[in-house]
Structure formats: structure tokens, C-alpha cells
Amino acid sequence: MIQFIADSLVLACLYALASMGFVIIYRSSRILNLAHGELIMLGGYFGFVIIPLLGGITWAGVILAFLCSFVLGLLLYFLFIRPLMGEPLFAPIMLTIGLSIMLKGIAGFIWGADPRMLTLSLKIPDAPHQIFTDLILSTYDIAIIFAAIFFLGGILLFLKYSRLGIQMRAAAESHLLASQRGINILAILALTWSIAVITATAAGILYGASVNISPETGLVGIKALSVAIVGGMGSIVGIIPAALIVAFAEYGVSRYIGPELSEIIPMAIMLLVLLIRPWGLLGTKEEVERL
Numbered sequence: 340m341i342q343f344i345a346d347s348l349v350l351a352c353l354y355a356l357a358s359m360g361f362v363i364i365y366r367s368s369r370i371l372n373l374a375h376g377e378l379i380m381l382g383g384y385f386g387f388v389i390i391p392l393l394g395g396i397t398w399a400g401v402i403l404a405f406l407c408s409f410v411l412g413l414l415l416y417f418l419f420i421r422p423l424m425g426e427p428l429f430a431p432i433m434l435t436i437g438l439s440i441m442l443k444g445i446a447g448f449i450w451g452a453d454p455r456m457l458t459l460s461l462k463i464p465d466a467p468h469q470i471f472t473d474l475i476l477s478t479y480d481i482a483i484i485f486a487a488i489f490f491l492g493g494i495l496l497f498l499k500y501s502r503l504g505i506q507m508r509a510a511a512e513s514h515l516l517a518s519q520r521g522i523n524i525l526a527i528l529a530l531t532w533s534i535a536v537i538t539a540t541a542a543g544i545l546y547g548a549s550v551n552i553s554p555e556t557g558l559v560g561i562k563a564l565s566v567a568i569v570g571g572m573g574s575i576v577g578i579i580p581a582a583l584i585v586a587f588a589e590y591g592v593s594r595y596i597g598p599e600l601s602e603i604i605p606m607a608i609m610l611l612v613l614l615i616r617p618w619g620l621l622g623t624k625e626e627v628e629r630l
Contacts, residue, residue: 376560
């Protein structure tokens with residue numbers, strides 16, 4: 340039972356890390372970024388390519404991958420999203436669908452369809468560690484847990500106490516009122532996209548190290564989207580209970596019923612929540628009414 344809880348918790352942390360980008364972008368601009376799964380995939384390839392170039396200096400490579408992700412977020416916003424400001428919301432959403440197809444095609448063209456293991460690039464073996472008598476976690480299981488805590492806690496503290504974080508919260512409430520108070524909305528939205536891509540890169544690197552990375556890795560984004568919707572698209576805190584619910588249900592079905600059936604569990608939970616409480620566990624009803 341202890342091992343079951345731990346494995347489910349690792350999966351929940353991975354889903355929480357992967358779903359942050361959905362919520363961060365949506366709460367600031369009301370855009371559902373359907374290319375986020377492909378950004379997770381691309382982040383994994385960043386780790387696969389960049390870290391070996393630095394001779395396997397893992398932390399330097401990871402930091403450089405995050406810097407590339409930051410720049411990519413800025414480029415995505417200013418090249419694709421910024422020109423559509425003022426247009427109906429379906430326009431940028433449809434654009435992200437096209438962007439997801441384009442990124443997947445580019446990844447397949449450059450790296451091919453074969454899965455790649457990032458453990459060879461990171462030069463950190465995925466060794467098992469016996470935490471307690473009945474509990475074993477691998478190196479990357481532990482890394483996923485700490486990464487989820489670091490990013491989720493860091494983002495919450497950033498939004499609550501930093502000047503930029505407060506401005507991001509103000510922009511999330513109303514672009515018009517925030518701009519009237521002297522907040523540079525364009526800069527805030529660009530920063531939001533960069534932060535979202537950085538979290539996607541973290542999820543992609545850890546997923547690629549613990550499982551593998553391929554152009555199909557973007558499918559993880561679908562499960563991450565279910566977590567964001569279950570928790571409430573505008574609530575970062577809502578990611579926590581949503582990730583736990585989805586992960587424990589999925590892993591429980593996989594372990595006690597069958598792995599094939601477990602693949603539909605995140606979607607089934609998402610559909611159930613949309614029917615009963617479409618604004619999510621910790622979302623607000625007003626958000627749905629505004630849409």
C-alpha cells in the first residue's frame with residue numbers, strides 16, 4: 340500500500356508539473372494553449388540536445404535549456420499570440436492547434452520517430468533508492484516530486500509577494516484596469532508565456548528521463564489538460580487536488596484492473612467534472628459565465 344501511494348504521488352507530481360503551463364496562460368489571457376503538450380515534448384528534446392553539448396554538465400545544461408525555453412516563450416507570444424490580441428478568443432486557440440501540429444512535425448523531421456532516453460544525456464542513472472522497508476523510489480521519481488514542489492511553491496510565492504507577480508495577478512483580473520494602473524500588459528503576458536514554457540520544459544526533461552521522449556510525448560499534455568480543467572483553469576492551487584485525484588484513480592485502475600483501461604481515466608474524470616462542476620474544483624463560476 341505504501342508503494343502504491345508513493346507511485347501515485349510521483350504520477351500526481353508529474354501531472355501537476357505538466358499542467359501548470361495550461362493554468363498560467365489561461366488565467367492571464369483566457370487562452371487555452373492546446374500546443375502545451377508539444378512544448379513539453381520540445382522541452383524534453385532541449386535537454387536531449389543541449390546537455391551533451393556542454394559535456395554532460397547536467398545543471399549547466401538544464402539551466403541553459405530553461406533559458407532557451409524562456410526565449411521560446413517570448414518568441415511564441417510576440418510572433419503568434421500578440422498579433423491576435425483583440426480578436427475573438429477562438430482565433431488564438433485555433434492558432435495553438437496549428438502550432439501543436441507544426442511543433443510535432445518539426446520534432447519528427449529533426450529527431451525522427453524513435454523514442455530517446457534522456458538518462459544517457461543527463462548522465463544520472465535512474466537508480467532505485469530504498470526509502471523505507473516497503474518503499475522504493477528511483478532517482479527521477481524523487482526529482483519529479485521535488486521539481487513539482489519547487490515550481491508550484493515558487494510560482495505561488497512569486498505571484499503573492501513579488502512585484503511582477505502582483506502585476507500578473509492584476510492582469511489576470513482585468514487587462515483594462517491593470518493597464519490603467521500603469522502595468523505593461525504586453526510584457527506581463529510575454530512573461531507568462533515564458534514561465535509556462537519553462538514549466539513545460541521541466542516536465543519534458545523529467546518525463547523523458549523517467550520514461551522516454553519522442554514526437555508522441557505531446558500526448559501527455561492531454562492528461563495534463565484534464566488535471567487543469569478538474570482543478571479549475573484559473574486556479575494554480577486547484578492543480579494540487581486535481582493531480583492527486585487523477586493520478587490515484589489512473590494508477591489504481593492500471594494496477595488493479597488493467598493498464599489499457601487506465602488511459603481513459605483522466606478523460607473520464609474530466610468529463611464528469613465538466614458535467615457536474617464545469618468551473619473545476621477550485622475555480623470560480625464567474626469564469627465560466629464570462630466565457
